[in-house]
Amino acid sequence: MSEGAKNGAFPVAASEPGADAREVTRQRVVEAAADLLAREGRDAVTTRAVAAAAGTQPPAIYRLFGDKDGLLEAVLEHGHATFLATKHRDTHPEDPVEDLRTGWDLAVEFGLANPELYALMYSDPQRGTASAAFQAGMQILLGRIRRLAAGGWLRVDEKLAAALIHATARGAVLTWLSLPEDQRDPALLTTLRESMVAAVTHEQPVVQDAGLADAARTLQALLPGQTTLSGAEQHLLSEWLDRLAADG
Amino acid sequence: MSEGAKNGAFPVAASEPGADAREVTRQRVVEAAADLLAREGRDAVTTRAVAAAAGTQPPAIYRLFGDKDGLLEAVLEHGHATFLATKHRDTHPEDPVEDLRTGWDLAVEFGLANPELYALMYSDPQRGTASAAFQAGMQILLGRIRRLAAGGWLRVDEKLAAALIHATARGAVLTWLSLPEDQRDPALLTTLRESMVAAVTHEQPVVQDAGLADAARTLQALLPGQTTLSGAEQHLLSEWLDRLAADG
């Protein structure tokens, strides 16, 4: 889409095969950069390394993308497009609230599957909003919100809803990725998602009333100050309370 | 604190004034870097620019911080410490839920007041978790959560609670900063905060007037329906709960 504009800036000499060749190498460079980004991280994506991996030279990157940021944006768009291509989009969901859930899950799943790409999109507060991939995702999101509003489900502004969905997903992905792998609790994602649904829609959250687990947690927190039980007893009790809290 | 360890690695020639001078220039460099970061952005923080602004030379940075990342981490810690110094911390809040709110607001406020610093801490998923400033903030957060648990308010794991609070704050700040100024709706922040509170806490404490004895009694009452512990385990647990309830 921005392709046409770029080529329109200067006359195109080659008619068809030329533009095709250009598009082919462009694709090759983008994929090489994406590969390098996913495999060796952001710092490994240098103009020289990308050029070498794509079998071309550094200046070609500037002829194709104008800038290194241009290359990164192309990589972003490519990653986003290929991810969306693997997912089918339901344009007429019967339950817009459930559609909101799957959309949120999709966005989060994209972040978890492409951490470096996601960091590139959403880490810098300034960048990203202008990127094509960001705008595409935002359009899909706005469509979902519009359907929610049409069904009378929306509890807040459409803009505020978009911001809330975006913020929860962003926080979910970045926090999940920053946790060591053995501390990643899937409940973080589902809880954040349901919080988001409750904040955005009129659907009442399924509130589980206080139970055994909560009581166990409370006692656990109060345990350190206690003097009734011996150290060994307290240790074992602590383990049991953990189990009770976990299975609640 | 890490200062002593560093100097302990090699014999210290200068007794006191030497170490003082070192600390003084260190402080000057950190402040120059922080100033540069806040005023001209992350890219403006180069070793040469920082050295020039601090009235010293690039190699001094490496003698003081070992690395540019070391400098940035020092800047982080400095920013975080000075921010926390302006706020008073209530170690014995009467309402732990309200304390949770103010803590969340504080974290978000820090992010909004120091966007570049915050991006440095929390934008990159990898970094940050090891930083001293991050650990300090996490300790404060865990204290708040512990008090919630002790009051019987906690609806989820302490670890999950920490992750939820962190994720919502992170999403709130980064999303807020990425919005154009005329589209920033304060309701985004309050709604996210209340969502977080609803996800983390009960509307009413599980244990009223939370004392150890009350918590023990509550758990005792809920025990019969449980299937996690074996009969023998439950029997012994029951005895201990009796003792805890009696001695409270």
Place this chain on the structure above:
DNA sequence: AGCGTTACGATAACATCGATATCATCAATG
């Protein structure tokens, strides 16, 4: 007091990176 050690100021240098200049080559057009 004199000596060795250590840290620090200052300059230069090296490797790498983003970005550009330059030139030869090659395909397509009139």
Place this chain on the structure above:
DNA sequence: CATTGATGATATCGATGTTATCGTAACGCT
């Protein structure tokens, strides 16, 4: 066929992180 413009290829420039090197001043030790 001559011209034009894009592309492969190499060299280069400015900037940046980092290190080496040197001279000097301060400190502890004999």
